[in-house]
Amino acid sequence: MRVAVIGTGYVGIVSGACLAEAGHEVVCVDVDPEKVDRINAGRAPIHEAGLDELLHRNVGTRLRATTDLRRAVLDAELSLICVGTPSTPDGIDLRYVLQCARDIGTVLRETERFHAVVVKSTVVPGTTDGPVTAVLEEASGKVAGRDFGVGMNPEFLTEGQAVRDFARPDRIVLGASDARTLQALERLYEAFPDTPTLRVNPRTAEMIKYASNAMLATQISFANEIANLCAALGGIDVTEVTDGVHLSGYLSPLVPGSGDRVRAPLASFLEAGCGFGGSCLPKDVTALAAQGREVGTPMPVLEAVLATNRAQPGRMLDLLRIHYPDLTGVRVTVLGLAFKPDTDDMRESPAIPILRELVSAGARVRAYDPVAMDAAREALPDLPLAYAPTLEDAVAEADALVLVTRWAEFQRVAERVAELDPQPVVVDGRRVLDPKRFERYEGIGVRREPSDIASGALAEGAPSV
Numbered sequence: 001m002r003v004a005v006i007g008t009g010y011v012g013i014v015s016g017a018c019l020a021e022a023g024h025e026v027v028c029v030d031v032d033p034e035k036v037d038r039i040n041a042g043r044a045p046i047h048e049a050g051l052d053e054l055l056h057r058n059v060g061t062r063l064r065a066t067t068d069l070r071r072a073v074l075d076a077e078l079s080l081i082c083v084g085t086p087s088t089p090d091g092i093d094l095r096y097v098l099q100c101a102r103d104i105g106t107v108l109r110e111t112e113r114f115h116a117v118v119v120k121s122t123v124v125p126g127t128t129d130g131p132v133t134a135v136l137e138e139a140s141g142k143v144a145g146r147d148f149g150v151g152m153n154p155e156f157l158t159e160g161q162a163v164r165d166f167a168r169p170d171r172i173v174l175g176a177s178d179a180r181t182l183q184a185l186e187r188l189y190e191a192f193p194d195t196p197t198l199r200v201n202p203r204t205a206e207m208i209k210y211a212s213n214a215m216l217a218t219q220i221s222f223a224n225e226i227a228n229l230c231a232a233l234g235g236i237d238v239t240e241v242t243d244g245v246h247l248s249g250y251l252s253p254l255v256p257g258s259g260d261r262v263r264a265p266l267a268s269f270l271e272a273g274c275g276f277g278g279s280c281l282p283k284d285v286t287a288l289a290a291q292g293r294e295v296g297t298p299m300p301v302l303e304a305v306l307a308t309n310r311a312q313p314g315r316m317l318d319l320l321r322i323h324y325p326d327l328t329g330v331r332v333t334v335l336g337l338a339f340k341p342d343t344d345d346m347r348e349s350p351a352i353p354i355l356r357e358l359v360s361a362g363a364r365v366r367a368y369d370p371v372a373m374d375a376a377r378e379a380l381p382d383l384p385l386a387y388a389p390t391l392e393d394a395v396a397e398a399d400a401l402v403l404v405t406r407w408a409e410f411q412r413v414a415e416r417v418a419e420l421d422p423q424p425v426v427v428d429g430r431r432v433l434d435p436k437r438f439e440r441y442e443g444i445g446v447r448r449e450p451s452d453i454a455s456g457a458l459a460e461g462a463p464s465v
Contacts, residue, residue: 003076051163081101094123116150117151275313283348330364
């Protein structure tokens, strides 16, 4: 099948490369000639495990990139809209999606062949069969469902494992407004015959995506509210609480006949931390809550999810100020800049408000991330940050370490800290470090009493990790 993928961001380039791997002829379209050249050279424009290998195998055969949207659409049977949908306080920003639809519609004026236009960008319910279809009809002078098709095909990709998620999907959702578009989408995914596939209308497809992300965000904020209460009460460590919750059959069901347990992936979203970020959860929950307000159906649960998440990075500074009430001149190293491990994505990362508040408070701030430091320089050009080239450099001469991202490399922090005298304060925003290995340790979801801080002992009830 000949496919045009419009937009080579995270969703577009992963989808394009994986569809080419599945045997389709794919042309990725972007307005940025540098990104196009990079893709055509077989180099991924983002950090994503396995993506470079896919590009090496498919560029020049089934995959190429171009800035020529007109030619790509004319040559294709189906176009996937994969451009960004940023959120605003008032809702979703559809300018890029609608401009893309307008550009595609203009091209459709030139052809009599049926062409399916499918939105893969995350958009609120009513977008595909509403403004997108209206713009396509206006720009093309044609009628949706008769002269061209319209559909919605949400992505369910986790950054850091997106290639694997696409190759082994847990579900495929095909939202089509007409039979021919549904047939085109079925051809697009015929390489995945054993995957559960839902065939729904576009509005339902849009809502499935939003409901999925809102559920995950709610789980995270719920875990963080429990963590904050544990810290306020004292004598409770949230890691022990979540260990007990995770033993529930809902999250760790018993394997019939063996007595072994299988931990459901959902359990990982019930772990306390310094907040969620990324390109999906913050903006999608914001957009859904805004749509609820717009149609007169407030969503207080989702509003609370967002409020809890906004406040969570500030907990890290509260823990640090237990040891340094005045941060002026304090040498603080932030470990982890990406919103999660295995990606260089800085969008909505909890590291951003933490870094800004540290600088505002007068701290001397250094930062380290295994892959995201170039992205951080681009995202935070106004902050006077020093970037450490290695973990060892990041830890050396620090008065305090603030761990924000759950990188596996940070398991070596305890070894590096043990070599220092005096040892820095360690503030663990992901609860991945063993408190017993540090003289001065603070973590989300546990309160240490002044006597414990002085002695380096754990508060009553804290776990042996």
